[in-house]
Amino acid sequence: MIKYVPEPFRIKSVERIKMTTREERERNIAAAHYNLFNLAGRDVYIDLLTDSGTNAMSTEQWAGVMRGDEAYAGAESYYRLVDTAREIFGYDYIQPVHQGRAAEKVLFPLLLGKGKVAISNMFFDTTRAHVELAGARAVDCVVPEAKDPARRCKFKGNMDTERLERLIAEYGAEKVGLIVMTVTNNSAGGQPVSMENVRKVSEIARKNGIPLCIDAARYAENAFFVKRDEPSCAGKSIREIVREMFALADMFTMSAKKDTIVNMGGLLGVRDSAAMADLVLRVKAACVSYEGFITYGGLAGRDLEALAVGLIEGLDEDYLRYRIGQMEYLASLLDDAGIVYQSPVGGHGIFVDAARLFPHIPAEEFPGQVLAIELYKEAGIRGCDIGSFMLGNDPDTGKQLKAEFEFTRLAIPRRVYTQAHLDVIAQALVNVRDYAHTVKRGYKIVWEPPILRHFQAHLEPLA
Ligand SMILES: *Cc1c(COP(=O)(O)O)cnc(C)c1O
Numbered sequence: 002m003i004k005y006v007p008e009p010f011r012i013k014s015v016e017r018i019k020m021t022t023r024e025e026r027e028r029n030i031a032a033a034h035y036n037l038f039n040l041a042g043r044d045v046y047i048d049l050l051t052d053s054g055t056n057a058m059s060t061e062q063w064a065g066v067m068r069g070d071e072a073y074a075g076a077e078s079y080y081r082l083v084d085t086a087r088e089i090f091g092y093d094y095i096q097p098v099h100q101g102r103a104a105e106k107v108l109f110p111l112l113l114g115k116g117k118v119a120i121s122n123m124f125f126d127t128t129r130a131h132v133e134l135a136g137a138r139a140v141d142c143v144v145p146e147a148k149d150p151a152r153r154c155k156f157k158g159n160m161d162t163e164r165l166e167r168l169i170a171e172y173g174a175e176k177v178g179l180i181v182m183t184v185t186n187n188s189a190g191g192q193p194v195s196m197e198n199v200r201k202v203s204e205i206a207r208k209n210g211i212p213l214c215i216d217a218a219r220y221a222e223n224a225f226f227v228k229r230d231e232p233s234c235a236g237k238s239i240r241e242i243v244r245e246m247f248a249l250a251d252m253f254t255m256s257a258k259k260d261t262i263v264n265m266g267g268l269l270g271v272r273d274s275a276a277m278a279d280l281v282l283r284v285k286a287a288c289v290s291y292e293g294f295i296t297y298g299g300l301a302g303r304d305l306e307a308l309a310v311g312l313i314e315g316l317d318e319d320y321l322r323y324r325i326g327q328m329e330y331l332a333s334l335l336d337d338a339g340i341v342y343q344s345p346v347g348g349h350g351i352f353v354d355a356a357r358l359f360p361h362i363p364a365e366e367f368p369g370q371v372l373a374i375e376l377y378k379e380a381g382i383r384g385c386d387i388g389s390f391m392l393g394n395d396p397d398t399g400k401q402l403k404a405e406f407e408f409t410r411l412a413i414p415r416r417v418y419t420q421a422h423l424d425v426i427a428q429a430l431v432n433v434r435d436y437a438h439t440v441k442r443g444y445k446i447v448w449e450p451p452i453l454r455h456f457q458a459h460l461e462p463l464a
Contacts, residue, residue, distance in 0.1 A: 366443025
């Protein structure tokens with residue numbers, strides 16, 4: 002076990018959570034058709050479904066909520082947000098939007114269309130969806146080591162730059178409408194991306210005349226890893242690292258529900274608005290149609306204000322040390338117990354290798370979902386499957402696809418849970434591991450919607 006990094010804050014307001022019995026939880030999960038998304042939040046003890054929008058805001062952010070200026074156009078809170086974001090990222094044009102996928106919806110159709118391809122180290126699911134909705138193809142190009150959970154190496158979220166060059170040559174540079182760097186790489190387990198890798202990708206993008214976009218949901222956690230693990234950046238501040246990385250790209254989309262520590266919000270940025278004047282005009286037009294007037298972008302003035310404060314708090318080095326420290330503490334408890342997860346642990350949660358805990362349960366019976374359900378029954382913990390259940394069916398054949406991994410993701414909300422909660426999570430995993438061989442079968446789907454089925458599907462345990 003490693004030492005827990007103590008919280009650089011104290012608690013001013015608390016929220017009661019209900020304690021339940023195993024019998025109650027078994028009834029709840031059956032009534033939810035064995036889908037954790039169908040559970041009522043009140044029936045969950047420790048909610049690790051996602052780190053998105055589940056953050057605890059600070060006293061300063063709540064004070065900002067009161068200060069929020071609700072003017073339709075040109076609100077004070079808008080200027081505060083834009084000034085703060087410009088200073089952090091060094092970008093000319095900053096557009097608030099209501100969440101990350103809204104930025105994608107506004108930006109991607111302007112750069113992508115039928116016959117085009119977008120290449121990423123790894124697309125987040127809504128990001129992939131918006132590439133496809135724009136008519137283009139989304140291609141993942143992560144380094145091969147990302148696919149081996151037990152292999153510990155740094156910057157497992159990187160782009161495979163050799164393959165990127167091959168892909169561009171194959172498709173032809175004019176067909177590649179966009180390169181997207183997801184930092185940290187969410188789908189690979191919150192794995193960081195190095196400055197060197199972004200620099201290399203940036204050179205390739207510039208050489209080929211392809212715009213480079215950062216998917217910036219977890220940019221602050223990524224900057225912490227860069228400072229810690231990349232010798233050339235060790236002496237730099239988090240702020241300097243962020244400035245340097247964003248200078249390598251042309252634009253960014255951001256879900257502010259992650260590292261910016263708010264419950265709702267997003268941003269879209271364009272670095273050089275003079276060089277991209279036409280794009281900025283079209284971003285503004287799309288934003289007015291989909292999100293609202295450009296100075297509020299689908300958010301209330303109070304949200305803009307909380308976002309401006311959250312941008313600064315999310316980059317605080319003491320906070321980031323504690324935040325990544327939580328992941329490492331929990332990971333070290335799993336190391337002691339011999340439980341395998343995507344390692345080294347990433348920035349926003351633990352991706353437990355459920356296939357190793359339930360080796361007798363095949364992918365078609367969803368081991369990641371089995372572990373998520375057992376953790377709920379055992380301790381009221383809600384995680385989710387990141388495996389074949391989430392992946393779904395082949396759109397052409399309708400057959401179940403087999404995922405690269407069968408993970409159960411335990412995402413850790415920011416500033417919400419304590420060391421004792423993390424101990425409960427680790428103990429629950431150990432308990433489930435110890436009785437895993439008695440869980441003989443997995444689940445079958447008895448009803449599913451055609452797309453993004455994992456959010457709503459009904460399952461039944463196999464006898
Ligand atoms: C969450 C997330 C998104 C989408 O953001 P929303 O705010 O959920 O719409 C996009 N990319 C990444 C990497 C994310 O983690």
